[in-house]
Amino acid sequence: MNRRTFVRNGATALCLLPVFESPVFARLKRVAPADKPTWLLELIKGNDQQLITVRALRITDTANLAFGGLKDNDDIPNPQTTADFVRRASCAMSCPESEHYRSKALLEEIDVALKYLLKVQHFDGTLDLPATNFHSTPDTGFIVKRLTTGYSLLSKSGTPAMDGVLATFKSFLLKAGEALVVGGIHTPNHRWVVSAALAKLNTLWPDARYVARVDQWLSEHIDMDVDGQYNERSTLIYSPLTNRLLITIAKNLNKPYLLDYVRRNLAMTLHYVHPNGELVTEASGRQDKAGIGTPEGYWYAYRYIALLDKNGEMAAMCRQIEKTLLPKSIYYVDYFLDDPAIWRELPPSQPLPTNYVRAFPKSGLVRIRRGDWDSTILQANPVWLTFHKGNAILQGLRIAASFFGKGQFQTETIDKQGDTWILTQSLDGPYYQTYPPETVPADGDWEKMLRSNRKQSEIQRLQTRITIREVQRGIEATIQMTGTNNVPVALELIFRPGGNFTGVTKHPNRDNAYLVSNSGSYTVQSDTITFGPGLQQHKNVQLRGSLPAMDAPTVYLTGFTPFQHTITLT
Incomplete structure (x- = not known):
């Protein structure tokens, strides 16, 4: 039995009702110009140029099972690359300004590409995304929402002998529509992908089922x-x-x-x-x-x-x-x-x-911008601060301590106090006592002795507080780590590759790693970020429990708890 069924209901009658366009859309259409603007002509020209590369991915061997389709850069034939070619080619053929306008050769290539799509389309109308999803309604929607436009443009192009190609095109799209009216999704945006595809299909071939399914998804709210x-x-x-x-x-x-x-x-x-x-x-x-x-x-x-x-x-x-x-x-x-x-x-x-301080609490960040520099404060992220100054980019600050293998700092909140933002983290590192004797398993299996049943003792604690404030032409961050003493600490300043340092020394044992004792700078083209003062009390920059170093030039400040240091970025 076909796994996809759809119960028709009273919504079918909707296709018989007149549709009244909102004045919102009408006022935009009334003044549509006839001539294409310069920027659109540039896009058309660029599309022609990119078609050269895309066409090279076509499978032209008629003995190949994927004949007519296109392969990706890993030589895997797939619907996505094929549909992208059909879309691009349809755009070109519809434009008098394109070198492919009403091209007979391109029409033939579209024809065999569409036949490939029909061949790999499953009985229920779905397509696969070979990289991860199979019999995928949302990936079918991604293709349909763009190919409906391709169909419309091609159908209006006046290309000779295109009727047979349009019939194949229509068969593919309508079969895909059968999947879209019943299929499921994975992620939030998939709902709108499917809905947009159905909305486009409904414009071409009105069907109350399309509209009803869109309304089902929209009932979940945006x-x-x-x-x-x-x-x-x-x-x-x-x-x-x-x-x-x-x-x-x-x-x-x-x-x-x-x-x-x-x-x-x-x-x-x-x-x-x-x-x-x-x-x-x-x-x-x-x-x-x-x-x-x-x-x-x-x-x-x-x-x-x-x-x-x-x-x-x-x-x-x-x-x-x-x-x-x-x-x-x-x-x-x-x-x-x-x-x-x-x-x-x-x-x-x-x-x-270009000159503001804005908090976006739901997204967990604060944005500060002052002309040619800006900074982002982040919560629930091991990168808790970034700093951009033109082309010189500090991708992030991270800090970790060698504390029971879990000392990577990450704040759950950003608290504003006056003109400062406060980030905090509290960690504990307990030891565990003997297991309650009456519940020790006879076979001594460690996995059966839940740690939660053991009493804790010798509990060590580590509190981190970072205070961030704006200073002239930049940002200042004061870091305090207190609690257990003599814990090694490493602060990372992770820069985007492509610049040059001053005031730093190369780490003796690690690539792309630098130490700084005083002030340093990082310059890309004509833009420079200065940072400091530095701190160098040890050379352990990959602490146990910290995240691996990023593949980027990174300056480290190192010390021990109790740790207090203020660093300025300008």
Whole structure:
């Protein structure tokens, strides 16, 4: 029996009702320009150039079972790379400005690629993500939400002899829709991936089941906290993705209230930008945690809301992305081709926030920015402070003590007291007495003697308190560790590779490790971070129980408890 079934209900009648578009969307469309702006022409040109690399991944051997598909960089044929080719090729073929406009050769390549997708599509409409997920509804949704746009663009291109290709395209998408109306998900954003794909399908081929399933997912409400961040806190990947998805659902199913969530996240993200244009990622709950990246993924959403609301700050962010990140934005060309309403000229720019102190308690961080430098204070993270100054970047401060194999510092709270922020941690290191004699197992099996049943004695304690405050042109952190005496301590200043040190000495036994007794500096291009005073009371920089050293140039300050030291970063 087919494992996927769907009970049709009264929602079927919805497809017979007229749909009234909200004035929110209508006012944006009324003034859509006919001509493509310069930045979009650059995206089209870039897409043409990238197609050269993508096409090289095609499997052209007709004897190969994966003929027509595309392989990844590990030579594994897969639906994702294949669908990405179909999307890019459809964009190119739909644009008179592209060298592939109405290309017969590219149409044939799309045809065999779609037939490969149909071949690997399971009976229930799902596709696999060979790296991890199989019979995956969400990964099917990721593909459908972009290929529906590819279908629309190709169908409007006027390409000769495309009817058969469009029929194959439609068969694939409709079969995938059968999976999307019933399938499950893994993560919060998957709900909106599936919903956006269904919303796009419903625009092409209205089906009340599509709308009903979207409404089921939306009934769980949008996973946004008071900071304006989504549950996964993924500033590089899933937050910008969710913004694009919610706009797609809002537009295609006439649900303008969803745009309020997008607005809130975009406003928050303005305060997550480093002076060099990178994004704060340390609070992410996904694979982009502490990753290095820029905000091109937000461009479509910023442009959409900037035009809709006449918002000058968001317009300024758009212009910054267009000026500095256009080559990285080619991947999103289909979003812009599909929505001529956002080709319009942006409203006048307003200054972006570059001078502020903002706490984001749900995300567990405090942001301080003063022009060309900024700092982030973090909770529930072994990296508890970062400091960026232009291109010179202190990726993080970490501190650990050789305390019973568990001395890596991590605060659970950031407490503001006046003009300072307080981070704390309390640890204990007990010893254990003999096991209660009446419950000692006859076979003397240690695993059966629960440690919780033993009395503790000789309990050692270690309290850490870090006080952080802003000083002129930088940050000052005072670290106190008290309790058990003579415990070795090591403070790490972890810098991003690419710069040069002064005032430090190379560690005699470890690569990429440096010691400092006085003041030091780290320079990248014309930007310099100074730090100090240093401290060097021992050379043990990899303490038992501490995290492994990062693969980055790291300066260590070392001492013993009772430990008190103030370090300044400017």
